[in-house]
Every structure is written in C-alpha cells, then in structure tokens.
Amino acid sequence: MRDLLDGALRASRADYTEIRVERTWATGVSFRGRRLETASASEDVGGCVRVLSKGHGWGVAAFTSLRQVPAMIERAQELSRAIVLDEPIRLADVTPQTAEALLDLDGDVRGISLAEKTRLIEAYNGEMLAVSGDITDTIANYHDEVTEYWFVNSEGTSLHELRPEVTLSGTAIARKNGTIEKSLESIGLRKGWNSVHMYADGFKKAGERASQLLRAPTVRGGNYPVILDPEMAGVFIHEAFGHLSEADFVYENPQAREMMTLGRRFGRKVLNVGDNGAAPGLRGTMPFDDEGVPTQDSVLIREGVLVGRLHSRETAARMGERPTGNARALSFRHPPIVRMTNTYIGNGEGTFEDLIKDVKLGVYACSAFGGQTMLESFSFTAAYGYMIRDGHVAELVKDVVLAGNLFQTLDRIERIAGDFQWNQIGGGCGKAGQAYLAVTEGAPHVRIEDALVGGDVA
Amino acid sequence: MIPAALEALKKAADAGDACWRRSERTTIAFESGRLKSAGVVEESGLNIRVLKDGKVGVAGTTATDAPPSDVVARALASAALGEPLAIEFPSSSKFSAVSTESKSATSASVGTLADIGRGLVERLSRPDAQINVVVEREVAELTIGNTAGGQGTYRATGVSVGADIARVSENDVLMIYDELTGVGLPTSEDLDFLVDSIKTRLELALKIVDPPSGSLPVVFSPMGLQAILLPLKEALSGKTLVQGISPLQGKTGEPVFAEGLSITDDPTLADRPASYPFDDEGVPARRLPLIDCGTPRGFVYDLETAARLGGSQRSTGHGHRGVFGKPHLGYSNLIVGTTPGPSRWSFGGGLLDGIRDGLLVDDLIGVGQGNVIGGAFSHPVALAYRIQNGKITGRVKDAAVAGNVYDLLKKLGAWGNDGRWVRTRWSPSLLLEGVSVAGR
Numbered sequence: 001m002r003d004l005l006d007g008a009l010r011a012s013r014a015d016y017t018e019i020r021v022e023r024t025w026a027t028g029v030s031f032r033g034r035r036l037e038t039a040s041a042s043e044d045v046g047g048c049v050r051v052l053s054k055g056h057g058w059g060v061a062a063f064t065s066l067r068q069v070p071a072m073i074e075r076a077q078e079l080s081r082a083i084v085l086d087e088p089i090r091l092a093d094v095t096p097q098t099a100e101a102l103l104d105l106d107g108d109v110r111g112i113s114l115a116e117k118t119r120l121i122e123a124y125n126g127e128m129l130a131v132s133g134d135i136t137d138t139i140a141n142y143h144d145e146v147t148e149y150w151f152v153n154s155e156g157t158s159l160h161e162l163r164p165e166v167t168l169s170g171t172a173i174a175r176k177n178g179t180i181e182k183s184l185e186s187i188g189l190r191k192g193w194n195s196v197h198m199y200a201d202g203f204k205k206a207g208e209r210a211s212q213l214l215r216a217p218t219v220r221g222g223n224y225p226v227i228l229d230p231e232m233a234g235v236f237i238h239e240a241f242g243h244l245s246e247a248d249f250v251y252e253n254p255q256a257r258e259m260m261t262l263g264r265r266f267g268r269k270v271l272n273v274g275d276n277g278a279a280p281g282l283r284g285t286m287p288f289d290d291e292g293v294p295t296q297d298s299v300l301i302r303e304g305v306l307v308g309r310l311h312s313r314e315t316a317a318r319m320g321e322r323p324t325g326n327a328r329a330l331s332f333r334h335p336p337i338v339r340m341t342n343t344y345i346g347n348g349e350g351t352f353e354d355l356i357k358d359v360k361l362g363v364y365a366c367s368a369f370g371g372q373t374m375l376e377s378f379s380f381t382a383a384y385g386y387m388i389r390d391g392h393v394a395e396l397v398k399d400v401v402l403a404g405n406l407f408q409t410l411d412r413i414e415r416i417a418g419d420f421q422w423n424q425i426g427g428g429c430g431k432a433g434q435a436y437l438a439v440t441e442g443a444p445h446v447r448i449e450d451a452l453v454g455g456d457v458a
Numbered sequence: 459m460i461p462a463a464l465e466a467l468k469k470a471a472d473a474g475d476a477c478w479r480r481s482e483r484t485t486i487a488f489e490s491g492r493l494k495s496a497g498v499v500e501e502s503g504l505n506i507r508v509l510k511d512g513k514v515g516v517a518g519t520t521a522t523d524a525p526p527s528d529v530v531a532r533a534l535a536s537a538a539l540g541e542p543l544a545i546e547f548p549s550s551s552k553f554s555a556v557s558t559e560s561k562s563a564t565s566a567s568v569g570t571l572a573d574i575g576r577g578l579v580e581r582l583s584r585p586d587a588q589i590n591v592v593v594e595r596e597v598a599e600l601t602i603g604n605t606a607g608g609q610g611t612y613r614a615t616g617v618s619v620g621a622d623i624a625r626v627s628e629n630d631v632l633m634i635y636d637e638l639t640g641v642g643l644p645t646s647e648d649l650d651f652l653v654d655s656i657k658t659r660l661e662l663a664l665k666i667v668d669p670p671s672g673s674l675p676v677v678f679s680p681m682g683l684q685a686i687l688l689p690l691k692e693a694l695s696g697k698t699l700v701q702g703i704s705p706l707q708g709k710t711g712e713p714v715f716a717e718g719l720s721i722t723d724d725p726t727l728a729d730r731p732a733s734y735p736f737d738d739e740g741v742p743a744r745r746l747p748l749i750d751c752g753t754p755r756g757f758v759y760d761l762e763t764a765a766r767l768g769g770s771q772r773s774t775g776h777g778h779r780g781v782f783g784k785p786h787l788g789y790s791n792l793i794v795g796t797t798p799g800p801s802r803w804s805f806g807g808g809l810l811d812g813i814r815d816g817l818l819v820d821d822l823i824g825v826g827q828g829n830v831i832g833g834a835f836s837h838p839v840a841l842a843y844r845i846q847n848g849k850i851t852g853r854v855k856d857a858a859v860a861g862n863v864y865d866l867l868k869k870l871g872a873w874g875n876d877g878r879w880v881r882t883r884w885s886p887s888l889l890l891e892g893v894s895v896a897g898r
Contacts, residue, residue, distance in 0.1 A: 023521075026782075028783065029539075032701070033701075035541055036539060036540060036541055037784075038516060038536070038540075038783065038784050039515075039536050039539040039540070040515065040516045040517050040518075040532070040533070040536040040782075040783065040784070041517060041532045041535065041536070042517060042518045042519060042532075042781075042782045042783075043519045043520070043521045043524075044519070044520050044521075044781075044782070045519075045520050045521040046501070046520060057493060057494045057495050057496065058494060058495035058496070058497075059495070059496060059497070060495060060496070060497035060498070061497065061498050061499075061500070062497070062498070062499040062500070062501075063499070063500045063501070064500070064501045064502055064503065064520040064522065065500070065502070065522060065523075066523070067523070068500070072500075075498060078568075079496040079497065079498065079568060080496070082496055082568045082569060082572065083493050083494065083495070083496055083572075085492070085493075085494065087492075089494060114535050114536065114538075114539060115538070115539055118539050137701060137703070175703075180703070180829060180831070180832060181829075182829070221896075252489060252490035252492070252588070253490060253588045253624065253626065255586070255588075255625070255626035255627060256588075256624075256626045256631075258626075259626055259629070259631075333499055333501070335495070335497065369827055369828065370824070370827040371824075371827075372823045372824045372827070373823075374631070374633065374821075374823055374840040374841075376629060376630070376631045377823060377838060377840065377855070377856075378823070379823040379824040379827075379837065379838045381824065381827045381828055399828075399836075401824075401828075401836065403823075403838045403858065405629070405856070407629050454836055454838075454858060454896075
C-alpha cells in the first residue's frame with residue numbers, strides 16, 4: 001500500500017497533496033423484541049485524495065476502487081484548477097509525522113464468529129425483556145469494526161494505523177393503557193471483544209426505568225434550578241458550546257468572530273471546558289487527526305473565560321493560531337473538517353449531595369435522548385429526571401426537555417461537582433453531512449441556577 | 459457484476475437478490491461567499507440477500523475487487539442466524555418508464571455548476587451576513603436482479619442547490635436556509651424562487667417581536683410542516699404495523715382526520731430525484747394513496763414487512779437499500795394537501811388574512827426527538843414569525859409550540875396556495891387552529 005501511495009504522491013503536480021485510504025471490516029447484529037432483525041458483516045474500502053495549488057482551491061476526489069488512485073490524483077488536480085482564488089488558502093505549518101500506530105485491538109473482533117456476537121447481544125436484549133410484562137418491545141444493537149488506515153502527504157507525513165471500535169445499545173419500550181415510554185442504554189468503546197462482557201446490568205436497568213416511567217408524572221413546565229448528570233452535562237457542552245468553538249464557524253465570519261473573541265467571559269469561575277483528542281482509550285481518541293496533525297488537550301474555557309478554539313490547518317493559518325489536531329473526516333468519502341474529539345467540562349469540587357442540599361425545588365435531568373442546537377438556542381431531551389425537593393432526590397418524572405439560550409445558560413452554571421466521568425456511550429456527532437462521527441463527552445454533575453424545563457408548555 | 463452475483467447465489471443459496479449501485483457525486487461549495495473547494499465521490503458497491511433453509515441473510519461490500527462469491531458466503535453466515543421469513547422475490551423484468559434522468563445534469567461541467575452557485579452568492583450577498591452555497595450533482599446507476607428472474611436497471615440524476623445565510627449580531631444568530639432539488643439543473647424561475655424565499659424570510663426576521671401566548675392559529679410553512687407529518691409517516695409505515703404500534707392500525711376506511719387531509723406516495727412522478735421505475739428490491743413502482751380526504755387507505759410495505767404480515771399484504775414498492783445492511787422501508791415522493799405543479803413563492807400561502815394574532819412556523823428544534831408515534835409534539839421554535847392582524851410583524855424567539863397531531867388534524871384551517879417541494883415532500887402551508895404557543 002505504501003508503495004502505491006508514495007508513487008501516486010510523486011506523480012502529483014499540485015503544491016500540496018494528501019491521500020487517505022481506509023479498509024473497514026464491520027459487523028452488526030440487531031434485535032427487535034425477540035426477533036433477530038439482522039446479523040451481517042460488511043467490508044468498506046476506499047480512499048480520498050485532496051490537493052491544493054497556489055492561487056487555486058481544494059480539489060477533492062473520493063473513490064471505492066483503489067486501482068483508481070493515480071486517476072483520482074489527476075481528477076482532484078482538475079477540480080482544484082477549476083477554482084481560482086484571489087486570496088490563497090494557506091495551511092499552518094506542522095512537523096511531518098511518521099508513525100506505525102497500531103492500537104491494541106483488545107480481542108480482535110474479526111476473529112469472533114457472527115453467532116457469538118449474536119448470542120452476546122441477545123443476552124443483553126433478554127435482560128430488558130425479562131424485566132416485566134410492561135416491556136412490550138425492545139431494540140438491541142451490536143456493532144463492531146476494525147479500520148486499517150493509511151495517510152500520506154507531500155510534506156513527508158506517513159501514517160499507518162489500526163483502530164478498533166465497539167458499540168452496544170438497547171432501547172426498552174414499555175406500554176400500558178395507551179401510554180408508551182422508552183429508556184436507553186448505550187455503550188461505545190475504542191476497544192474490542194475483551195471489553196464487551198460486563199454490561200448486562202445496564203440493559204436491565206434500562207428495562208426497569210422504562211417500566212417505572214409508565215407510572216411517572218410528566219414534569220411540570222417552568223423555571224427551576226436544574227442539576228445535569230454527567231451525561232446531560234456532556235451532551236450540553238458538546239452541542240451548545242463545542243460547535244461554536246469549531247474555528248470553521250468563525251474564521252470567515254467577522255460577526256461570529258466577534259461573538260467568539262478570545263478573552264470573552266462565557267461563564268463563572270467554576271467553568272472549565274476543553275477538548276482532548278489524546279485522552280487514552282476514548283471513542284474520539286486518535287493519535288493524529290485526518291491531516292496528520294497530532295491530537296492534544298485543548299482548553300477552550302478557563303475559569304469562565306474563552307481561551308481557545310478547535311482548528312484544522314487551514315482555519316489555524318487563517319486566524320494566526322496553532323492547529324489543534326481537530327480536522328476529522330467521517331470516512332474516506334469526505335474531506336476532513338473541524339470536529340470535536342472528546343469534549344469535557346472540567347472537574348469541580350464536592351459531591352452530588354453537596355450540589356443539591358440547598359435546592360428547595362429543582363429538577364435532576366439524567367441521560368440524554370438527544371439534543372439540537374440552532375447556534376444560540378438549544379433543546380435537550382433528558383431520558384428521565386427526578387424532582388429535587390428540600391435537598392433530596394424525590395420522585396421520577398418524565399418528558400424533561402431543557403430549552404434555552406446558550407449564553408444565558410452557560411452563565412448560570414453556578415456549581416460543578418468533583419465527580420467527573422467520561423461517558424462511554426455510542427451515537428456520535430453530525431455536521432455538514434458527515435454523521436455520525438465517534439466522539440466522547442465527559443463532565444461531572446453540574447448545577448444551573450435557573451433553566452426552563454418544558455413538560456407541559458402551555 | 460449482477461450476473462456473476464446471481465450465479466454465485468444460485469449455486470449456494472435457495473434464492474436471493476442482488477443490488478449493484480454506482481454513483482458519481484460532484485460537490486461545489488461556496489463558503490462565506492467564496493468558492494474554495496470542489497469535490498467528487500465515485501462509489502460502487504454490491505448488496506446481496508440470500509434465502510437459505512427459509513432464513514434470510516444479507517451482506518454488502520465496496521471492495522469490488524473481491525469476487526461476488528465472497529459476499530454471498532458472508533450473506534449465508536448471516537442467514538444461518540436469521541429467523542425464518544417467507545420472502546417472495548418479484549419476477550418482474552418489464553417496468554413502466556419513469557423519467558429519472560436529465561441530460562442537463564449529466565452534461566453540466568464543473569464550471570456550469572460553479573456558475574449557478576456564484577450567481578446565487580451575488581444575488582444573496584449583504585454586508586451584515588455570510589452566505590454559504592452548495593451545488594451538488596449526482597449521476598447514479600442501479601441494477602437489481604434476483605433468482606426469480608426479476609431484473610432491471612436504470613440511471614438517475616439529481617441536482618441540489620442549497621443556500622444558507624447567517625447573520626450574527628450581538629447574541630442573536632439568525633440562519634435562513636432553502637434548497638432546490640430536481641433531476642436536472644434548476645431553471646431561472648427555480649433560482650428566483652430560492653432567492654425570494656431566502657430574502658423574504660430574512661428581511662421579515664430582522665425585527666424581533668414578543669411571542670404571543672395561548673391556544674392560537676398557527677401557519678406551518680411547507681418546511682415547518684415536518685413536525686406535523688412525522689407521526690403520520692411513522693403510523694403509515696408497514697414497519698410500525700408489524701410492531702403493532704401504529705395508531706392507524708385497523709383504521710383504514712374510517713374517517714380519522716378532517717376531510718381536507720390527503721396524503722399520497724408517488725414514485726412514478728416524472729423528473730423527481732426520489733422517483734423510480736422499480737424499488738431497490740425490484741418491485742414495480744406505483745402511486746399509492748395513503749390518506750384520502752381524511753380517511754386512511756393504505757400503508758407502505760417492502761418485501762420483508764409484507765412477508766411478516768403473513769401474506770395478507772404485498773410490497774407496495776417501497777424497499778430502499780444501501781450497499782450495507784438489509785433493505786428497509788421508506789417513502790418516495792410524499793404528496794401532501796395539493797397536487798404537485800410549478801411553485802410560486804408566497805410567504806404564508808395566502809393564509810395570513812383573518813389571523814388577528816398567531817404564529818407562522820418555519821422551523822422547529824428537536825423534531826423527531828422523543829415519542830413521535832403517539833402524535834404529541836412540543837418544540838422550541840428555530841424560526842418563527844408573529845402574525846398580527848393578517849400581517850407578519852417580526853421574528854419570534856424563545857417560544858415553543860405544542861399539541862397532538864391526531865387532535866389538531868381533526869379540524870384543518872386551510873391549505874395555502876404556496877405548494878412546493880421540500881426535498882422529497884410536496885406540500886403547501888397549512889393553517890391549524892388551537893395550537894398551544896408558549897412564550898418565555
């Protein structure tokens with residue numbers, strides 16, 4: 001492969017050329033209720049060439065036939081030449097890297113039979129179904145993959161990596177007297193077969209919670225002090241703030257640049273936020289990004305003040321800042337764009353109990369179903385929640401939807417506990433047609449002074 | 459590729475089908491008004507399904523240098539674990555012609571595509587906002603074949619032109635988006651429509667007004683209608699019938715909704731990117747009324763959901779299929795409210811007169827999250843306008859709308875005169891009374 005890629009690089013007449021090639025072996029098993037929906041294996045092979053020449057734009061050619069590499073270099077050059085730029089694209093300087101980064105496959109999933117994988121997820125699915133007669137339906141998915149990855153560029157970077165990934169997920173659907181509730185369990189690991197055997201309890205809990213939610217009241221809409229569990233807090237910081245720190249949102253937009261001026265205060269002293277692509281063993285972890293730049297821990301908010309943002313080589317050069325190793329591509333079908341890796345709210349002090357002991361009436365929002373932001377406005381649906389009454393966790397409530405304005409809400413984060421955890425869950429992040437990219441979020445419990453909780457909105 | 463795959467299938471399996479897809483997609487992207495990159499993706503892949511000892515298995519690959527027998531072997535391993543399923547493969551090999559291809563798309567050069575984008579950037583430019591435009595052209599070829607003798611092939615083109623404009627001032631971020639889709643290049647009328655849509659919606663959004671509150675008349679624009687239609691799309695799917703969770707189960711022939719509500723799925727419409735002569739499982743395409751004047755008439759099925767309902771139903775030709783995974787059920791062109799025709803830009807679709815105080819909803823946040831199938835929705839607005847005394851008075855922020863689709867659609871206000879395509883869905887605006895609106 002190296003020879004093929006080096007030969008193609010030499011043939012390119014562009015000022016900058018890079019080639020990425022990926023070969024991914026994947027298997028997926030999915031159950032719906034007691035029924036096996038699919039158990040299948042696939043192989044996905046392809047590459048992407050990206051070239052840049054002075055005075056011209058990016059030419060990008062992606063392909064599934066590796067025989068086409070030389071033709072695709074030619075194609076990318078044609079596309080690049082078709083774009084004439086007055087203001088040239090520059091790439092921030094980086095040291096060329098050479099690495100054989102073969103991650104530990106932790107029990108190579110390619111050596112395990114489809115039948116064995118099916119038995120595993122069937123057992124987890126069974127944990128949900130066995131909870132009670134309330135559980136009328138379930139969805140349980142197993143997915144694994146191993147990707148072999150090559151990256152070379154005309155500056156001398158040459159990388160060869162092997163990356164494992166496993167995700168497990170379960171949805172328990174409970175039904176009684178016309179009411180339907182669901183509850184989720186999700187696990188995502190940059191690991192292999194050795195690490196997937198200890199999750200029965202989580203699936204069982206998902207079943208129990210769905211059943212309990214049938215009897216839980218809808219939260220009464222209104223403004224409350226809200227405590228986010230580490231999962232909700234992680235999803236919040238990723239969706240509501242993380243995307244604004246991606247430099248491609250601001251680098252060619254003077255107004256957005258002003259909004260995201262370094263030094264601007266976004267929160268109180270307790271708030272620290274960052275993105276760490278080098279944190280060991282997480283789904284967003286890679287030794288290098290898809291431009292061959294080493295990943296790092298980038299601090300975005302320090303003690304409430306904006307101090308950094310996430311870059312590709314292009315956005316870094318344009319803004320006169322340093323690349324951060326955040327240029328990522330979903331697959332060979334896409335060029336790299338600025339993305340998050342493992343995004344976190346830094347640890348605070350004290351326990352969850354300390355956070356709630358002086359809350360007279362509040363909401364504890366747990367585990368996210370999903371979230372959407374329209375830049376400054378956001379809406380997040382918690383999978384479930386509890387009322388907090390007189391300093392204690394009280395009854396289970398459902399339909400907990402947090403909505404609000406990002407800037408106000410960040411500023412209202414008043415206390416952060418010292419119980420940080422990475423949320424090793426599945427799913428991922430979508431941006432610019434590239435969904436879903438493996439990312440991780442981490443956070444401790446977080447208290448928001450005052451937030452709008454929609455249940456019954458009217 | 460297909461004959462070799464069928465040969466391997468006949469040797470190793472009891473029955474099966476294969477789908478081969480080749481596509482080339484060209485993308486021209488203007489970022490903040492500047493053309494900075496052009497890209498092409500050339501892709502081909504093979505998806506195979508086998509039936510062995512009454513069980514179904516699937517496998518897919520883009521590694522097309524490997525022989526099809528490898529993929530068949532993987533599909534057999536998948537079938538060994540599968541549940542018994544009596545899928546019957548269709549034997550059709552003659553299909554009514556459906557126009558899915560345009561010379562204007564296949565012959566367009568990168569320069570032509572870039573000119574379309576550049577023209578839009580020039581027309582939409584304004585000093586206080588950033589403009590992004592993406593022009594995409596796809597040329598694809600799909601071939602299917604099965605062991606029952608069914609076979610077919612067709613070429614399809616698709617062009618999409620999307621533009622968004624973002625205006626940031628202080629802590630207010632306003633984003634307006636619209637997109638044209640067709641099998642060929644957009645006409646100058648199409649481009650005028652896009653420009654009018656974005657300009658009108660932007661200009662009316664510059665002024666921010668207080669949201670109204672209470673049970674109010676709400677106009678859902680064709681784009682804003684998504685939240686209302688999503689529960690119906692789930693309820694009309696054979697998949698939710700198989701699961702036993704469709705609220706419309708057993709309701710065919712009964713008047714469930716107001717008379718004004720009609721929904722049809724039509725894959726045979728000429729020159730729409732979601733049209734096809736046969737679906738990805740080789741079942742001939744046909745027009746399918748789903749709700750007729752308020753009364754549910756049918757559901758969409760693919761081969762699997764039809765088989766799971768024990769032969770009481772046949773596939774309606776709504777099987778969709780990628781390179782990976784098994785075929786799944788989906789809609790083609792969903793036609794809601796009025797008959798498709800040329801679009802004329804009109805904001806509010808003539809429905810604003812007579813509304814003393816209400817809301818026009820163009821985009822909501824979080825559609826699809828939560829418990830969609832039950833019909834209840836509750837969403838903050840992403841883009842909405844206040845209507846006062848028959849006129850739009852400004853943009854509303856920090857408001858939310860809520861209701862239950864099954865209650866709201868028992869009484870329709872009216873359909874607008876602004877029917878248009880939003881990707882694969884045709885509809886005009888819809889006025890609904892008594893939608894719960896909450897301001898903050």
